[in-house]
Amino acid sequence: MTPAELERYLHAHIPLSRAMEVSVVRISEDSVTLGAPLAPNINHRETVFGGSAAALATLAAWSLLHLRLLRQPTACRLVVQRNTMDYLAPITGEFTAASSLPEPAAWERAVRMLVRKGMARFSVVAEVCAAGAVAGRFAGEFAALATETRQSRIGGAR
Numbered sequence: 001m002t003p004a005e006l007e008r009y010l011h012a013h014i015p016l017s018r019a020m021e022v023s024v025v026r027i028s029e030d031s032v033t034l035g036a037p038l039a040p041n042i043n044h045r046e047t048v049f050g051g052s053a054a055a056l057a058t059l060a061a062w063s064l065l066h067l068r069l070l071r072q073p074t075a076c077r078l079v080v081q082r083n084t085m086d087y088l089a090p091i092t093g094e095f096t097a098a099s100s101l102p103e104p105a106a107w108e109r110a111v112r113m114l115v116r117k118g119m120a121r122f123s124v125v126a127e128v129c130a131a132g133a134v135a136g137r138f139a140g141e142f143a144a145l146a147t148e149t150r151q152s153r154i155g156g157a158r
Contacts, residue, residue: 001027003026006027020036020052021036021041022036030104031099033098034060035056035095035096048095053087054085056097057138060098060126061140063099072111072115076144076145080142081142085136085137088134091135095129096130098126099138100125101124123140123142124139125138125139125140
């Protein structure tokens, strides 16, 4: 999936991303970076609303897992199970959130669990940055629930 395709997907399926004017800055195997402007995310103090910073970090984390899970044989529903957000500095302009896996080696174990048990948990972290500095840190756990194999979906069987 290209950055433009992911951005269209987010805007079509997660309307909040469109309202926040989220853009996909970069996609790699190990990270997704999303960006957003201040204007639609501003609060009464003329800084980024904390909920917007947390939402961008959550979207970046979810997007990383979504893209990686698309390449797996088991189709699944991906939902956030729990998260924490630490706010380190006010954000007064454009901001980004870059997600990554805190323990890349845990990925294969979780995928095996998803295939074997139909459910797995994945941990993701994200840094929210503005003006070249880290302004927030996100840590989340997502649950992936198997819905079907990609082969059965392609073949039409349910």
